[in-house]
Amino acid sequence: MKSSFRSEPQDRAPFEAPPAATDTDDPDLLAELPSLETLEALQPADDALQEIAEQTAYGEILLEELIRRQLRLGISVAAAFLILLFGLPLMNLLFPELVQMRVLGLPLTWLALAVLVYPFLWCLAVYYVSTSRKYEDEFTELVK
Amino acid sequence: MQVHWIALVAFAGIALATIAVGIYATRVARTTHDVYIASRAVGPVLNASAISGEYLSAASFLGIAGMVMSFGYDVLWYPAGYAAGYLFLLLFIAAPLRRFGAYTIPDFAEGRFGSPTFRRIAMCFVLLIGIFYMLPQMKGAGVAVQTIAGLPYWVGVVVVGSVITLNVALGGMKGITFVQAFQFWVKAFAISVPAFVLLAVFGSYSAHWEWATSSPPPALQAAIEAGAPGSAWGQPFGPLAERQGQPLLFTYSLMIATVFGTAGLPHILVRFYTNRDGHTARQTTLVVLAMIGLFYLFPPILGLLGRVHAPDLYLSGRTDALLLELPGRLPDRLLGELLRAVTAAGAFAAFMSTTSGLLVAVAGALAHDLYARTLHPRADLRERLRAFRFAALLAGAVAMAISLGIERFHINMLVGWAFAIAASAFFPLLVLGIWWRRLTVVGAAAGTLVGGGLASAAILYTMWAGDPLLPATTWSTLLAQPAIWTIPVSFGTMVLGSLLTPHRVPPDVNLKMLRLHVPETLGLRTDYIGE
Numbered sequence A: 001m002k003s004s005f006r007s008e009p010q011d012r013a014p015f016e017a018p019p020a021a022t023d024t025d026d027p028d029l030l031a032e033l034p035s036l037e038t039l040e041a042l043q044p045a046d047d048a049l050q051e052i053a054e055q056t057a058y059g060e061i062l063l064e065e066l067i068r069r070q071l072r073l074g075i076s077v078a079a080a081f082l083i084l085l086f087g088l089p090l091m092n093l094l095f096p097e098l099v100q101m102r103v104l105g106l107p108l109t110w111l112a113l114a115v116l117v118y119p120f121l122w123c124l125a126v127y128y129v130s131t132s133r134k135y136e137d138e139f140t141e142l143v144k
Numbered sequence B: 001m002q003v004h005w006i007a008l009v010a011f012a013g014i015a016l017a018t019i020a021v022g023i024y025a026t027r028v029a030r031t032t033h034d035v036y037i038a039s040r041a042v043g044p045v046l047n048a049s050a051i052s053g054e055y056l057s058a059a060s061f062l063g064i065a066g067m068v069m070s071f072g073y074d075v076l077w078y079p080a081g082y083a084a085g086y087l088f089l090l091l092f093i094a095a096p097l098r099r100f101g102a103y104t105i106p107d108f109a110e111g112r113f114g115s116p117t118f119r120r121i122a123m124c125f126v127l128l129i130g131i132f133y134m135l136p137q138m139k140g141a142g143v144a145v146q147t148i149a150g151l152p153y154w155v156g157v158v159v160v161g162s163v164i165t166l167n168v169a170l171g172g173m174k175g176i177t178f179v180q181a182f183q184f185w186v187k188a189f190a191i192s193v194p195a196f197v198l199l200a201v202f203g204s205y206s207a208h209w210e211w212a213t214s215s216p217p218p219a220l221q222a223a224i225e226a227g228a229p230g231s232a233w234g235q236p237f238g239p240l241a242e243r244q245g246q247p248l249l250f251t252y253s254l255m256i257a258t259v260f261g262t263a264g265l266p267h268i269l270v271r272f273y274t275n276r277d278g279h280t281a282r283q284t285t286l287v288v289l290a291m292i293g294l295f296y297l298f299p300p301i302l303g304l305l306g307r308v309h310a311p312d313l314y315l316s317g318r319t320d321a322l323l324l325e326l327p328g329r330l331p332d333r334l335l336g337e338l339l340r341a342v343t344a345a346g347a348f349a350a351f352m353s354t355t356s357g358l359l360v361a362v363a364g365a366l367a368h369d370l371y372a373r374t375l376h377p378r379a380d381l382r383e384r385l386r387a388f389r390f391a392a393l394l395a396g397a398v399a400m401a402i403s404l405g406i407e408r409f410h411i412n413m414l415v416g417w418a419f420a421i422a423a424s425a426f427f428p429l430l431v432l433g434i435w436w437r438r439l440t441v442v443g444a445a446a447g448t449l450v451g452g453g454l455a456s457a458a459i460l461y462t463m464w465a466g467d468p469l470l471p472a473t474t475w476s477t478l479l480a481q482p483a484i485w486t487i488p489v490s491f492g493t494m495v496l497g498s499l500l501t502p503h504r505v506p507p508d509v510n511l512k513m514l515r516l517h518v519p520e521t522l523g524l525r526t527d528y529i530g531e
Helices: A027-032 A047-053 A057-094 A108-143 B005-028 B032-040 B044-055 B058-092 B094-100 B105-113 B116-149 B153-202 B205-213 B218-225 B247-262 B266-272 B278-295 B298-309 B312-316 B319-329 B333-375 B381-403 B411-435 B441-464 B474-480 B483-500 B509-517
Strands: none
Touching: A057 A108, A057 B058, A057 B247, A057 B509, A108 B058, A108 B278, B005 B116, B005 B153, B005 B333, B044 B153, B044 B266, B044 B278, B044 B333, B058 B094, B058 B116, B058 B153, B058 B247, B058 B278, B058 B298, B058 B312, B058 B319, B058 B333, B058 B411, B094 B105, B094 B266, B094 B278, B094 B411, B094 B509, B105 B116, B105 B333, B105 B411, B105 B441, B116 B153, B116 B266, B116 B319, B116 B333, B116 B381, B116 B411, B116 B441, B153 B205, B153 B278, B153 B298, B153 B319, B153 B333, B153 B381, B205 B298, B218 B312, B247 B411, B247 B474, B247 B483, B266 B333, B266 B411, B298 B319, B312 B319, B319 B333, B333 B381, B411 B441, B411 B483, B441 B474, B441 B483
C-alpha cells in the first residue's frame, strides 16, 4: 500500500503478498490496489494504531471518542438545518402575515425557500467539513 | 407541429459529442477499474461536476420549472429537499462510506456484516431504484423531441436510450465521468442564460412576482378564468398541497422523501468511491452543494417567467415543456430561437447524464454484485468487463421498453417514487451501519426489506389503484409519499431486530468501525474491492 500521507516505519512487517498476475493492461493500477478482502491485512502504522486494531481498552476509547464527537457534530448541524427547514411550513401556517412580508420585493417565505436555503446549506456544510477535519487531526495527534 | 431547426441542431450536436466521447473513452477505459470506478483518479471539482451533472436530471431541468409554473410555491420544496439531501449525505455517509472502501451499497451490506445474502437483497433494491429513476429521464427525452422536432414520443425515447446505452457499454464509469462533468456545465449555462436574458428583456424578479400574483397581465388573467391557478399560486399550501387531505402532512412527507431519498441514492453513492479518500469525499460534497445550490436558483425564476409570459401552456397542459417554449416568447425571434437551442441542449444533456449514471449503477449491480460476486466469483477481468457491457445493453433495452408505456405520468412524481425506496431501504441501513456498532445483519436486513418493501407497495398501490382525480385523503397522501412513515419503520425494525439478536453482532465489528472512521492520515487504508 502506498502511503502518501506520512512516512512508514522502516521496520514494518512485509505486507501481504501482491495479487497474482492478472491480465490487466496497467500494472501500476494493481500495485496501488492491494488485495485486501479481510481486515487481518490491515497494516498498523505504529503502536498506538496497533492498539486500536487490537481493540485494547485505550484504543477503543480513542476510537469511540472520535466516533462520538463526529456523530454529535453531524446531529447538531442536521438539527440546526431541520429546525429551520421544518419550521418553515409551520411558520407559513401560523404566521401568514409575517412570512408574506416583502424583502427585496419578494415575500419572505418565497425568498427563504427559493434563494436563501442554498447559501445556508452551504455555510453549514463548510462548518461541518472544517470541524470534522479538526476532530480527525486531533485524533491523529493523540494516536501518534 | 413547427420544427425548430436551430434547437434540433443543438440537440443533435450534444448527441454526437456524447457519442464521440463514448468512442474516445473505449480507448481510455481499458481495465475493470476504469469501467467500474474510473480508477479513483478523479479530483473533487471534476467529481463534483460529474455528481451534479448526474443528479440534475430531466426532472430538475425541465420538471421543476414546469411544476413551479403549474403549482407555484409548494414545488419549491422539491429543489430545497434535493439540495438538503447532500447535507445529510455529507454529515452521516460520505467520508465513512469512502473509507470503508465499498464500491456499491451491496458491497457495504456484505462487507459490514459478512453476509452474501444481504448483498443480494440490497442489489434487488438498487435495480428497482435504477429502473424507477431511469423511466422519467427516458420520458423527458420523448417529450423534448416531441416539442422540438414534432416527432412522435417514441422517437426521443429510442434515440436517447440507444445513444446512452451504447455510450455506457463502451466507456463505463471513466468515460461518463468526463461526459457528465461536461454536461453539468452545459446544463448550468442552459438554465442560467435564458433566465438572465428573459429578466433583462421583460423586467425584474420582483416585478414578475407582482404580475404572477396580484396584477396579472390580460393573457394570464384569461388563463386564470379558464382554470389556471389564481393568486393562491404564490402562497404556501397552494394548488399542489390543497388537493391533499392534509396540506401540512403532504409538505412534510414531500420534504422527508426528497431529503433522505437523495442521501440514499445508489447511483450517486457509487460516485463517492471515485474520491481519493474520506476528506476528499467531504470536499466533493461541499462543491456539489455549491453547484446544485446555484443551479436551483433558476428553475423557480423560469417557472415565474413562464406563468407571466406563456400562460397558454396552462390551457394546453404542456407546462412540462416550459423551458423549451419560453424562449419563443421573446419579441426578438432570432434571440428566441438561439435560447431555445441552448435550453434544448441543456435538456438533452440532462437526460443523457442522469440516465448514463443510472445505467452505470444498474449495470454495476448486475455485473459486480450479481455476476462477479455471486454467480461466477472466479470470473477474470475480461469476463467481468464483458459482463458489464452486456448488463448495460440489457438494462438500457429494458428501460426503453418500459418507458414507451408511461407517457401519461408526471415526470417528477416518478422520481419521487424512486426516492422513497432509496430513503426507506438504504438511508437507515447506511446511517445505522456506519454509526451504530450493535447493528446486526438480522436487524439490518429486516429493516431494509420492511422499509423498501412497504415503500414499494405503497407506490405500486398509488400507481395502479390510486385515482389522481379523486380528492386526496390523509391515507392517499401517506401512500403517495410514504417516506414519512416508512423511514421510521425501517429504523425501528433495524434497532429492534438488532437488539433481539445481540449474538449476531459481527465479531469483527470494532475493526469495521475502525475502517469506517479512522482518517487516512494515519496511513491506514484499505479497499473492499481487490482484484
